Amino acid sequence: MVAEKESLVFNRILFKLFLSSTFLKLYDAADTLFPNETIGVGQTLVSKNQVFEVGFFSPASSLFLGMWYKKTPKVVVWVANRNNPITGSGSGSGSGVVLKVSEYGNISISRRGSVIWSGNPSGVGSDPVLKLLDTGNLVVVDSTKQGYIWQSFDYPTDNWLPGIRLVDDSDGGVDTYLRSWRTSEDPSPGEFVYRIENQGLPQLVVYRQTKKMFRTGSWNGLGFSGLPLIPNASITSFSFRDERLISISRPITSSIFSRTTLEPSGLLKRYNMNARIDTWTHVQTYPRDKCDAYDNCGAYALCSTEKPQMCQCFKGFAPKSQNDWDIQDWSGGCTRTTPLNCPNGDDGFLEVKRVKYPDTLRTWLNTSMGLEECKAECLKNCSCTACANPYITNGGSGCVMWFGDLIDIREFPEANDNQSIYVRLPASELAGSSTNGEEETEEGKKSGAKKLVVIFVAASGVVILALLGGGVFFIVRRRREASKSNDEDIELKILKLETIMAATNNFSSENMIGEGGFGPVYKGSLSAEGEIAVKRLSRTSQQGVEEFKNEVILIAKLQHRNLVRLLGCCICGEERMLIYEYLQNKSLDHFVFDQNRRKLVTWTMRFDIIMGIARGLLYLHQDSRLKIIHRDLKTSNILLDKELNAKISDFGLARILGEGQSIARTRRVVGTYGYMAPEYAIYGKYSVKSDVFALGVILLEIVSGRKNRGYGQSEDGHSLLGHAWFLWRENKIWELMDKCLSNTFTESQVKRCIHVGLLCVQKFAEDRPLVSSVVFMLGNDEAIIPDPKEPGFFPEESSSFDTSVCQESSTITDVEAR
Missing domain, CATH: 2.90.10.10 (Bulb-type lectin domain)
Incomplete structure (x- = not known):
């Protein structure tokens, strides 16, 4: 047996030598x-x-x-x-x-x-x-x-060849797209990106940095609503999972060479090779005309190249600025001439045929509902502005409802004749009328609640916030599918303003223990809950009611030892307050960045904090019933209890990703500079990978005792991330470790934390690991960890950093309350 194995190895060596010679x-x-x-x-x-x-x-x-x-x-x-x-x-x-x-x-x-x-x-x-x-x-x-x-x-660049798959698969950690060259002579990454977008209904989109330039229109069961209805399935392969477009590719053929190129100008051009004359033949270009340019006509307007005036308001709408329209500036769009009669009127629908569906920025999808039922559901919600069958197969199926302005709609002269959208109008604008009723939950009927306010719409359903009798906050989530329509509620205690004022000594300055973007935080004491922390919404806060509601919705549903626990809230007039469990120690940044306190936190303590943060984030991304992106993960939002257990806090900016949704985009980029992933800061795109980037920054900050933002410029001229990357490449990574840890550190753990931290802050989201992999790599000495790639860099302002030698300390003696 040994002789046979040796012979096999010898033959393989001879074969490789022969191939090498050839x-x-x-x-x-x-x-x-x-x-x-x-x-x-x-x-x-x-x-x-x-x-x-x-x-x-x-x-x-x-x-x-x-x-x-x-x-x-x-x-x-x-x-x-x-x-x-x-x-x-x-x-x-x-x-x-x-x-x-x-x-x-x-x-x-x-x-x-x-x-x-x-x-x-x-x-x-x-x-x-x-x-x-x-x-x-x-x-x-x-x-x-x-x-x-x-x-x-x-890893495609600017050319989409047959066999290449564009992919949007957050579960698998894959995000594959095209990016243009910077110029025709410079292949460095340019401004334009062409990718799958699964925000609402799937579509393909070209972005110029954060600005959307062109979209194919949403998937309609046979193709994309903004493209001519050709038998796409015969020439293109689509892969779906839970109504999400995971990948798209064209088959490889030996009879014809073809390519689709994202030009430095942002144009998508498709070419076929004409072998007879040995030249490339231009086949298609997108955008094709001005009506393909994103949102060319503004809200509630139809774009058509077949009419003398390219942009036309829908019936029941008029230009916001007639003067602008007179000079052919349509960007302001249209506005209603008559308000909707919701909730007590008789609104109906105007059918608009042969269109590219509006962008699905805020939509609700149900795949089993018919058109008439879809209309009825839309009329129940005052925020619903239009509805349609998302799929044109089998004569039309499913229900998609739009909330907010309808934008980027174009009319087709002949094709797409089954693609109709139904725009909501008051009865006075229609020949007929339809009825509308107020939606009320069973909980509301029992408690006598009079008012329901829709505050959040996601792919997974409609979330309704209702203030009911008896001092109870109910959050009701309607399920996406009719077959899963059982509502669930959360009880959250509402405390009176007088109670909170008494608990905090009338919000005295002595009781104030911190202040953030939301407002000041006060220590208090209640007989039932014991010591509490009260976050009071400041009238000058940049965060407002929406962030308040957001935090209530999210954190009231979450229970994990590494997340701060919400005990209740207070709403009285303009006052908005959140009541949390009281944590004896301040936030993490008060320890790791303070020249004296950081001496008190040994390596074992820091490693336990790192693992606690990672486990808390894993719960948010994977183990909770909701997939939550925190969007503002940083050391100051990591609180520490009396045993220095880490607890993630401040969910005012967090967002829920719907079922099957992996990536979302926003026009309002919020968060903290220095912890933002490049794709979020530049393009407004957030996913679990943007939180992973922030986790990597925190990890490197804990190990080094230095801030990423405001980090004193080192000799290599880099930020903390850049300096860590420089030390990694020079095999000098130990120079990154906080000198205070020299007598307490565990070599394998420190090196692994730096290694994993660099993986988390890699420039491109697709290269970063999922949090589940982070937890595994951090906690497993035998884990095989890939080499990191270059991190995402941001220019930093120079500031001084005291690198004085630390003295070892084995006990924590300087503890401040929060």
Whole structure:
């Protein structure tokens, strides 16, 4: 048996030597690179049938590794190191630059031994080779494993080739999209992104930074409502999960070369190769015309290129500014000429045919409801402005309701004739009328509640806040599907203003223990609850009633040892207060950033705090009944009890992601500079990965005892994240550790925390781990942790930082209350 194994190994070595020899002889046509070989400037890999070529190219003054068509006119379709251009002078930027694949399957570009760019293999290989396929996919293949352990198709740049999947899968941690070049000569990441968007109904969208420029319209069962109804299913593959579009791709064919390119200008252009004349034929461009430009006509207006005036208000609406419309500035949109009669009137619907559905910024979806039932549901809610069948299959099915303004609608002259939207109008604007009734829950009927106010609409349903008799706050969530319509309620104690004033000594300054964006926080005492902390909404607070409601809705439903516990609230006139459990120690930032207190927090204490924060965040993202994005995770929002157990607090800015929803966007970016993930700060896009970024910042701050924002500029000129990355690459990571920990730290834990922290703050969301992986990696000495990529950087203002030597302290003697 041993002899057979040795023979197998020997034969494999001979085979690799034979292939290597053949590779050297036929280098110009070779499609494979072995671990003992490199590709330098001027050398290339060429796919088997001479379709694609990979090598270094040099637009302007930088060097990049790219892929282009070999025989057809040279078009670069993929760039590896677009975020890390190779620059230099003297001997040339290409001096010593090579592409290689390691014996474990990691593909990398290095320059005189220093790694400039590397791939992110899905596993560790034992017999890997790098191979360029005729499909344009550069892959790492391992003879001992099925599939690829790395492929360029998972990391497209500006070109969408057949076989590449655009993906929006938060559960799997995958977010694949196109990003334009900066200019036609600079392949660095540009301003435009083309991606799947699952906010409401699925669609494909082009963004310019945070501004939406073009969308295909929502998925209607056969295609996208803003595109001509062609049999998409025959030429495109779609993958759905719980009404969410997870991926889209075009099949690979050997008979025709095609590509879709996101140009530096933001235009999407599709090309086919005309082999007879060896040139690319332009097939399609999006946006096609002015009506494809996002929100060209404003709210409640229809865009049509077939009419003398491109923008037309819906019946029952008139231009907000007639003077603007007279000079063909339609951006202000339209407004109602007659208000709706809700809740006591007889509103109805105007059918608008052959349209691209409005953007689904705020919608409610039910896949089993018919159109008439959908209309009835819409009329029950005064915030509902329109409804439709989301799917045109089988004569129309499902129900989608819009809340708020209807924007980005265009009319089609012929196609899409089954796509009608029903716009809500008062009876006076319609020939007919329909009835409307007030919605009331069973709990409301029993308690005599008179008023129900809709305060939050999510993909998972409508959340209703009702103040009922007997001093009880009820939060009622209506389920998304009719088959799951059982309502649930939460009882939250409402305290009288006089009670809170007595408990806090009339909000005396002696009882004030802190202040944040919400307002001041006071210590108090109640006979039933004991010591309490009272957050009082300040009249000058930048956060307001919406944040107050938001925190009540979220935290009242959450129960976890690493989340602060909400005991009740107080609403009296303009007063809004939240009553929490009292925690004996201040927030985390009062310890780790204070020159004296940080000496008191040993490594064991800090590691326990790190694990507590991670477990609390895991509960929010995965283990609670709601998927909650905190959006303002930072050291000052981590409270510590008397045993220094970490508790996440301040949910005023948090958001719920609906069932099946992984990513959301907002036009109002809120949070704290220094903890914001790049995609949130720049594009307003938030997901579990944006919280993971903040967790990584906190983790590095705890280990180093230094703030990310306001961090004193080091010799390398970087922020805390940049400095940590610099030390990691220079194998000097121990220099990051707080000197106060020198007598208490555990080497493996500190290194693992820094390693995981750098993984969490990687620039691109798709590279960051999920919190479940963070918890596993932090708590498992045997966990295999991948190498981090470059973090997201933000320019910081310089400030001084005292690096005085700390004296060891084994007990906490200076404790402040909160």
